[in-house]
Amino acid sequence: MSHPTPDEYYIPEPSPWPLAASLAVLLLVLGLALVLNDVDPGWAVLAAGLLVLAWMFYGWFGDVVRENLAGRHSPRVDRSFRLGMYWFIASEVFFFLTFFGALYYVRNIAVAWLGGAGYLGITHEILYNQFQAQWPTSGPGELGGPFEPVGAVGVPAFNTLVLLSSGATITWAHWGLKAERRGQLVWGLAATIALGLLFVALQAWEYHEAWREMNVTLRSGIYGSTFYLLTGFHGMHVTVGAVMLMAILGRALRGHFTPQNHFAFEAVAWYWHFVDVVWLALFIFVYWL
Template sequence: MSADQNSDHYFIPDPSPWPVIGMVSLLLALIGTALTMNGVGIGKYVTIAGLVLFAVLLFGWFSDVVRENLSDCYNRQVDRSFRMGMMWFIASEVFFFGAFFGSLFYIRNIAVPWLGGDGYLGVTQELLYGEYQPVWPTHGPAEVGGDFAPMGPWGVPAINTFLLLSSGATITWAHWGLKLNKQNHLVWGLIATIVLGLLFAALQAWEYGHAYNELNLTLGTGIYGSTFYMLTGFHGFHVCMGAIMLMAILGRSMKGHFSPHNHFAFEAVAWYWHFVDVVWLGLFIFVYWL
């Protein structure tokens, strides 16, 4: 039954195993990561198994959704539910990164001054951390992790900022190509966005290697090192996930799955990508620059 014929009925999919598979895959990845960080040899294999199962989940679940969409199972009510679901997902991502930015603010503007003698906890400085200098970036009292060099805003971070801002323009170009029914603009805009995203990830990987090997900036380098890798690492993960989603959208675009009036999957990924761009601007300013 078509969407127009079924406009008064909400589509109810058949029972699916994918939520359970998703739970198992994420649990395996979490356990494997914890084991690896604690030096247990089997940990990396458990992590790989979890990630592979998660990839199977994504392919299988989204394949089901694509087939349902192409079979004209969805009506406007389903479309609205997809849009609301994506909006709430991005909202959850906003709070996710907001928590890390909030932690960075608390550490830099409250905890570090306290340790340096400011505020009502100032009396503790002479008793506990008499030689501590409350200057950011810091690796904390007792110089946890040894000397290190902080990351500056220019060089790779500035280049990556240019790449992501450019990718925001290319995906917008692709979107306008789709809305104007210009297949060539859609495909090449997506290709350009994917290439820029992958270049960003490659440069960030190089930056991490440089930081670890030459700057002694590691996860063990006090609070600066841990917050730096936590914020930039999760963002890099989101860039990689966004690039994978764009590749899937590119494949569907080349098969002609989208039309100017039916392309929510493209819009959802575009929303996600623009969110990733905005988060990076915050990182560039508050992590690298200030």
Template structure:
């Protein structure tokens, strides 16, 4: 089939026998075993081997899917399957972050006030164990775990990063419009701008972490505030990193002439993921930095 052709709408493509699933299983097992070994004082060689095999699997498997898509082997039904798969994946990511937001909400609204004696639940605990503890937020707990720290203020790098990430949501939309209009230079230009903004966001977040550790004494060991702060912002930073890598691949594919008005789900999936990252950051900025 040529690039412009695609499978009939009533045909569902069944992949041929592939070695990638078993390679992925082996690489994930080695990665898990290597991580456990490292945590128990072992060397990092096994972990690096598992990571290398996993990266090879990702490049190989995704490359196979890209080649099949460019050959027109996927029908409309397969395209719908891809879309539903991406929707459920993003939903699972929403639930992942909801768990950490829930932990933050519970700590701020229930645990800390109870420890401060603000309800019947905390009167005994407060009176017998920590009678001098005041339920203020941010806090590192009644025992001042990790020592004194200063919280991260919203109106500095976090506000700038918010502007950057919201701007990247605009640039990815402009790139999508370029694809729909058949304007490939516009697609490539705004997609490259989105990748650049994502990298800039990560650089500023790394700068923020350096500031937190070196000057604010804010670490993962700084009680409930430090742990929730770094868990939420750290996992979000990981998702931005993954999103930036995905968009970079989409950028290279766009430069190679991939995607048409009728067939561009890979671009849409990357855009959905990036918008999800934007929305999560808005929640982080409001509930972690601002409030």
């Protein structure tokens, strides 16, 4: 097939994958809500959502890969892919900034007001005159019962080392790709995937310990809510990143990438480095401070 000219722009056929993605998100959110409230068949709905999500990823990734191998992506299409990834990561930055902003507001403003500080300090006497303005807190009256906050030492510190190491391994893989060292590329990607999955496994174990042994639950007031919201969304992003890395590893094993043509690898590497940076912020503001 002839290569497209720089100004050509490939328009794909109508695709079912956006609809499949919407269905997957619906099932995942519905299933998670049912599971958290101990309602049947929550786990079945959640599993169905994961299956639809996996099917969507496989089909959508496959279509784009086949388009690329067929030579349908001109330099103009490549630029659109890069701009799309820039804006996607920018949207993710603001997504997490929203949650960090909520954490800041709660810790430094709302808790202080409830404790009697500021121009809304009158609420301290009227509503909760026994409330102590300190963090972490589960709210007035210890709504969810006493709990032990999750500290930075232990699993969180080790997971920080794991994720930072994964940033180094994917960079090493990128160097191998640019130097046409396929073995370095493959082993670097495999190591990054392994470290990402280790991170998720350790976070799951941390959740189990926090929930069962430390009584940090979604009923632990604002501390439990913000803890699971921030770390849970990050863990989801790591999981999605690991899935994308698996797809990139499969393509690397088939020899799809060259030093001049490997934007799919670069896009996933950008995403992975973004996940690393977000975790550093989480480690500092959620676990350490």
